[in-house]
Amino acid sequence: MKQHDLIIIGGGLTGLCLQYLLSKESIDAIILEARGRLGGRILTSRKPNCAPIELGATWFGDKHKNVLKLLEELDIQKFPQELSDRAIYEPISTSPHQLVSLPPNQSPSFRIKDGTDSLIQQLTAKIDQENIYLNQQVKSIRLQNGIFTVACDEKPFSAKIVVSTLPPFLLHKTVKIEPQLPGHFQQIMQQTHTWMGESIKFGLNFDKAFWRNENLSGTLFSNVGPIPEMYDHSNFEDNSHALKGFLNGSYFSLSKEDRSKLIINQLKKYYGAAIENYVQYQELVWRNEAYTFVEYESSMLPHQNNGHELYQDAYLNEQFIIAGSECSSEFPGYMEGAISSAHIAFEKIKNSTLLVN
Numbered sequence: 001m002k003q004h005d006l007i008i009i010g011g012g013l014t015g016l017c018l019q020y021l022l023s024k025e026s027i028d029a030i031i032l033e034a035r036g037r038l039g040g041r042i043l044t045s046r047k048p049n050c051a052p053i054e055l056g057a058t059w060f061g062d063k064h065k066n067v068l069k070l071l072e073e074l075d076i077q078k079f080p081q082e083l084s085d086r087a088i089y090e091p092i093s094t095s096p097h098q099l100v101s102l103p104p105n106q107s108p109s110f111r112i113k114d115g116t117d118s119l120i121q122q123l124t125a126k127i128d129q130e131n132i133y134l135n136q137q138v139k140s141i142r143l144q145n146g147i148f149t150v151a152c153d154e155k156p157f158s159a160k161i162v163v164s165t166l167p168p169f170l171l172h173k174t175v176k177i178e179p180q181l182p183g184h185f186q187q188i189m190q191q192t193h194t195w196m197g198e199s200i201k202f203g204l205n206f207d208k209a210f211w212r213n214e215n216l217s218g219t220l221f222s223n224v225g226p227i228p229e230m231y232d233h234s235n236f237e238d239n240s241h242a243l244k245g246f247l248n249g250s251y252f253s254l255s256k257e258d259r260s261k262l263i264i265n266q267l268k269k270y271y272g273a274a275i276e277n278y279v280q281y282q283e284l285v286w287r288n289e290a291y292t293f294v295e296y297e298s299s300m301l302p303h304q305n306n307g308h309e310l311y312q313d314a315y316l317n318e319q320f321i322i323a324g325s326e327c328s329s330e331f332p333g334y335m336e337g338a339i340s341s342a343h344i345a346f347e348k349i350k351n352s353t354l355l356v357n
């Protein structure tokens, strides 16, 4: 078994960003990714002749300095989210929806021009492909005589340092770690929320942006639901149109067909029969994604224990580093948190004496 200096578990934004930083310093590292694709909670769905639909991460702003810096470095363009100057607003079920004016947006949200997954593609292009292993679900990590053995379904891998980029709750529930991590740290992992893990996103593609007339809007805020919010999701070129929104997460157990019916019924109230002329319906129930979400044992608040101080330490003789968006003390849960977490893990690795031969 070849021994590596480093194994990164998870090929989402944190793992890929870390591998990119390490490869610039010629540090030997591999990524083990459970899914058959990279990107984790970044997933752009592309269908022929349709605007790409972001089923995972979409927006960022001027405050997300690490995202902006990385996009610039990778020569990836951004564009502002189309919000219009008005929104459909439905405050309560007993009164009709209204068209309300939106104040000028002081801090716009941006999207990535060719889809959020172009960030994943560009990072991947900078990494030696031989160092990326897909379809490798890590099941256990064992430290013995100063060396880790990382077991997947088939062959094991070995390294001096292991970095997990899994959401901490998922790591705690699905990967056996030997020797055990400190009890108080395990308790924090067990109570760390996975950001957006319970969310359901949907997208509807159309030939025309019929909602851009003076009595309508593609922006929706509803307290009645089941769609609480929705936005114009047309592409950067503005020649392929779509609406994209969130569906209340409690509808995860319905069939896709029943969810789509609920969505169309709500949207019919605002748009009439035009909404039925969609060319594609797409959705993703993140709760059903085994490599993102596992059921919690008790109720969990959004962002609970995200960025906890215990995630700033290294464990098991400083050979085990826990990274990932939820571990970042800045913007935990978001893409900014993922990139920031990769930088912090990178600094820990660079300062480690373990990599000196």
Ligand SMILES: Cc1cc2nc3c(=O)[nH]c(=O)nc-3n(C[C@H](O)[C@H](O)[C@H](O)COP(=O)(O)OP(=O)(O)OC[C@H]3O[C@@H](n4cnc5c(N)ncnc54)[C@H](O)[C@@H]3O)c2cc1C
Binding pocket: 009, 010, 011, 012, 013, 014, 015, 032, 033, 034, 035, 038, 039, 040, 041, 042, 055, 056, 057, 058, 059, 060, 136, 137, 138, 139, 165, 166, 167, 170, 174, 175, 195, 196, 197, 199, 200, 201, 286, 291, 292, 323, 324, 325, 326, 333, 334, 335, 336, 337, 338
């Ligand atoms: C619906 C949705 C909407 C979002 N919207 C936004 C947004 O608008 N703006 C924003 O900034 N952020 C948003 N986010 C959050 C953003 O996607 C995440 O912060 C970021 O992508 C997390 O990256 P990560 O690498 O830390 O974790 P992940 O992307 O979760 O990566 C972890 C990786 O580990 C892999 N893995 C899991 N288990 C194993 C195992 N046992 N062995 C090996 N590999 C394993 C997974 O497959 C995954 O690839 C959204 C997320 C979702 C789900």
